[in-house]
Amino acid sequence: MTKLRTVPMLALALLAVTLTAGAQAPQPQSETLIIESLRGEEGAAVYDLQTGIAYATNGVLIKYGDAVLTGERVAWSESTYEVEADGNVRIQQGDQVWVSEHLSYNLKLRRIEAQQFRTGQNPVFAAGGDLQGDMSNRVYVARNALLTADDVARPAIKIRAKKIKIIPGKKIEATHATLYYGGVPVFYFPYYSRSLGEHASHLSATPGYRSLFGPYLLGTYTWWYNEQLDGIAHVDYRLKRGPGVGPDFNYDVGPWGKGTFRYYYTYDQEPDKAQLGVPISHDRQRVWLSYDANPATNLFLKSMVRYENDAAVVREFFEPEYRRDSQPNTFFEANKFWQNFSLDAYAQPQLNTFLQTVERLPDIRLTGFRQELGNSPLYYESETSAGYYRMAFAEDAGPYGAPPGQDYEAARADTYHQVTMPHMFFGWLNVAPRVGGRLTYYGEATGTNTSEQTRGVFNTGAEVSFKMSRVWPTVQSKTFDLDGLRHIMTPSANYVWVPSPSEPPRVLPQFDSELPSLRLLPIEYPDYNAIDSIDSQNAIRWGLRNHLQTKRDDKVINIVSSDIYTDWRLKPRSGQGTFDDLYSDLTLRPRRWLTLESLARYEIDTSRFRMAYNTLTIAPNDVWSWRVGYYYLRDEPTNSPTSLGPGNDVFTSSLIYRLDQNWAFRASHYFDAKEGRLREQSYSVYRDLRSWTAALAFLIRDRQPGQPQDYTVAFTFSLKAYPRYRLGQDEGRGLSLLGAP
Numbered sequence: 001m002t003k004l005r006t007v008p009m010l011a012l013a014l015l016a017v018t019l020t021a022g023a024q025a026p027q028p029q030s031e032t033l034i035i036e037s038l039r040g041e042e043g044a045a046v047y048d049l050q051t052g053i054a055y056a057t058n059g060v061l062i063k064y065g066d067a068v069l070t071g072e073r074v075a076w077s078e079s080t081y082e083v084e085a086d087g088n089v090r091i092q093q094g095d096q097v098w099v100s101e102h103l104s105y106n107l108k109l110r111r112i113e114a115q116q117f118r119t120g121q122n123p124v125f126a127a128g129g130d131l132q133g134d135m136s137n138r139v140y141v142a143r144n145a146l147l148t149a150d151d152v153a154r155p156a157i158k159i160r161a162k163k164i165k166i167i168p169g170k171k172i173e174a175t176h177a178t179l180y181y182g183g184v185p186v187f188y189f190p191y192y193s194r195s196l197g198e199h200a201s202h203l204s205a206t207p208g209y210r211s212l213f214g215p216y217l218l219g220t221y222t223w224w225y226n227e228q229l230d231g232i233a234h235v236d237y238r239l240k241r242g243p244g245v246g247p248d249f250n251y252d253v254g255p256w257g258k259g260t261f262r263y264y265y266t267y268d269q270e271p272d273k274a275q276l277g278v279p280i281s282h283d284r285q286r287v288w289l290s291y292d293a294n295p296a297t298n299l300f301l302k303s304m305v306r307y308e309n310d311a312a313v314v315r316e317f318f319e320p321e322y323r324r325d326s327q328p329n330t331f332f333e334a335n336k337f338w339q340n341f342s343l344d345a346y347a348q349p350q351l352n353t354f355l356q357t358v359e360r361l362p363d364i365r366l367t368g369f370r371q372e373l374g375n376s377p378l379y380y381e382s383e384t385s386a387g388y389y390r391m392a393f394a395e396d397a398g399p400y401g402a403p404p405g406q407d408y409e410a411a412r413a414d415t416y417h418q419v420t421m422p423h424m425f426f427g428w429l430n431v432a433p434r435v436g437g438r439l440t441y442y443g444e445a446t447g448t449n450t451s452e453q454t455r456g457v458f459n460t461g462a463e464v465s466f467k468m469s470r471v472w473p474t475v476q477s478k479t480f481d482l483d484g485l486r487h488i489m490t491p492s493a494n495y496v497w498v499p500s501p502s503e504p505p506r507v508l509p510q511f512d513s514e515l516p517s518l519r520l521l522p523i524e525y526p527d528y529n530a531i532d533s534i535d536s537q538n539a540i541r542w543g544l545r546n547h548l549q550t551k552r553d554d555k556v557i558n559i560v561s562s563d564i565y566t567d568w569r570l571k572p573r574s575g576q577g578t579f580d581d582l583y584s585d586l587t588l589r590p591r592r593w594l595t596l597e598s599l600a601r602y603e604i605d606t607s608r609f610r611m612a613y614n615t616l617t618i619a620p621n622d623v624w625s626w627r628v629g630y631y632y633l634r635d636e637p638t639n640s641p642t643s644l645g646p647g648n649d650v651f652t653s654s655l656i657y658r659l660d661q662n663w664a665f666r667a668s669h670y671f672d673a674k675e676g677r678l679r680e681q682s683y684s685v686y687r688d689l690r691s692w693t694a695a696l697a698f699l700i701r702d703r704q705p706g707q708p709q710d711y712t713v714a715f716t717f718s719l720k721a722y723p724r725y726r727l728g729q730d731e732g733r734g735l736s737l738l739g740a741p
Contacts, residue, residue: 052078081108096168208714214239257293274312298337311354350392363387386413408447433462445509455503465492483551490545498537538571577605593620624657649674
């Protein structure tokens with residue numbers, strides 16, 4: 001036996017062993033054996049020439065292929081490639097790391113054995129005893145093991161199992177497993193499996209209680225097949241209402257399209273809870289299908305199918321979706337673009353009979369973008385369309401739909417052409433005169449007494465604007481976060497003259513007509529697209545835009561943005577005043593953490609506000625933020641098609657407060673000042689459990705007078721690696737914590 005006292009001698013001896021081993025059993029170049037000391041001169045080794053076993057101490061590193069082993073003491077056999085390692089032993093292969101105080105590892109066969117071990121690959125970590133595995137097929141089995149998502153010595157949430165199988169990067173399987181919270185057993189799994197892939201399938205559930213549903217459990221299983229297909233399976237049960245199931249699929253077939261398919265069915269035991277005033281079947285369902293494709297250059301296809309068999313199925317069971325879009329439509333669209341033109345084919349049927357719909361079967365439109373006419377100063381734009389249209393009124397919609405009417409339909413062909421001549425005078429004054437004309441043909445409309453018509457429209461006008469600015473580079477203020485100031489002011493005037501069309505709107509079928517709007521509609525063509533409502537017009541739209549800018553964090557920020565505009569009607573039509581409402585859009589950012597936004601609509605003739613929407617957002621740090629708002633809309637109980645209908649007088653509040661790194665709180669309120677009622681209030685408590693998140697949510701609704709309050713409580717619990725809702729994520733969608741999509 002020979003003792004090697006210095007590192008250089010150790011390196012030479014081990015190199016000789018490596019070369020000898022290579023001569024006896026040639027290995028691929030990628031499987032070269034490398035052995036190094038981790039502590040320089042402190043390293044020592046002994047090599048027994050008779051047994052062919054090398055012993056190294058004081059920190060050793062062995063690398064063979066893609067496996068790296070480190071330990072305080074290592075014994076290595078030249079003939080078997082067996083390594084015995086002691087003292088803080090670590091083996092790393094790819095992203096998987098194994099840690100133990102003593103283990104055996106065969107470099108050639110890639111087999112590992114250990115009496116106790118720890119291993120992990122985010123998001124799952126494991127520890128246990130009696131480990132046996134093969135790194136070639138990457139399957140490991142251990143006894144009396146522990147699984148957790150907490151990468152700490154004492155995990156808060158863990159699973160103890162009599163036996164586990166680990167397939168790194170793919171999954172972990174456990175048998176006879178018990179879930180523990182702290183030291184308390186919570187649930188027993190005869191068999192448990194957790195995927196470790198990038199798109200790991202996982203199961204989540206939201207238990208809760210709602211006065212309209214009773215106790216409920218909303219379960220989702222999220223799965224991933226490949227890059228082209230994944231989805232979610234919903235399995236829900238509501239004690240008072242019954243079961244609900246449905247799949248969601250997301251598909252992607254490259255240039256041939258991608259989209260989503262969703263289906264949901266529930267057998268509702270108490271459908272009258274919807275309180276629509278119309279009969280609702282026990283069988284309630286909805287279908288959602290989207291498709292978006294770009295199969296060729298400048299060719300785009302898009303479609304959306306949204307079917308609901310009653311007016312309240314989405315409002316009751318998918319409320320966040322209902323709030324985002326309470327009147328879903330179905331359409332099919334194809335667009336082809338060229339440099340100066342685009343061709344659009346659009347079809348829109350009525351699938352939901354409880355919603356009023358203008359059916360377009362189909363609508364073909366050719367658009368000519370603004371383009372220069374040769375080398376002249378003139379620019380040309382056009383829009384030509386043709387289609388068959390049907391006004392399909394709502395049927396049995398109850399209080400949530402438009403009143404029923406007599407359906408009517410007709411063919412229509414429309415063409416519009418306009419020439420403009422934009423020019424800048426004196427280097428600062430922008431003037432753009434324009435002149436255009438429209439010709440529209442209407443076929444005889446069935447369902448009404450309107451006959452075949454041809455209408456002509458002439459329009460002209462001009463837009464004038466200029467920009468002024470001034471800079472104060474030396475203005476500084478810590479109080480208002482100012483680093484220089486720049487003021488930009490842009491006055492504008494847009495004159496439009498449209499003489500009376502050859503046929504008035506009252507004798508034409510109304511498909512594309514003016515609709516209620518909180519903001520001022522476009523005044524010039526072709527932006528004004530209410531084709532069937534075109535009437536005489538002689539007006540000037542005055543506008544004044546202001547921006548006050550400064551530098552914050554090396555970026556230019558608008559600390560004041562203001563836009564004021566109104567229409568001065570030089571020749572008002574019957575029922576119109578000289579001036580339209582005065583509109584104001586204002587945003588103030590006096591500090592980084594303070595934002596004030598205001599939208600207002602002021603009726604000049606009566607000196608009253610018709611609409612006001614104001615919000616104040618305070619976000620001084622990542623500890624808390626508060627958003628308060630006020631929305632006012634004046635009552636308009638008229639039968640005009642553009643009437644805004646019943647008004648609102650509402651105060652809202654949303655507060656998020658992070659108590660510490662682990663706890664947070666959210667509260668939101670909706671107060672109806674018109675009725676003097678707190679219509680809705682919700683509270684959420686968040687708990688960050690390192691690798692898990694949990695939230696307890698409460699929601700209370702004050703329903704119509706004479707009806708009991710609707711209240712809900714729900715609990716969500718999810719792994720951070722596959723989160724349902726992160727801390728504070730529900731700021732704009734508080735219903736998500738109640739299990740709603």
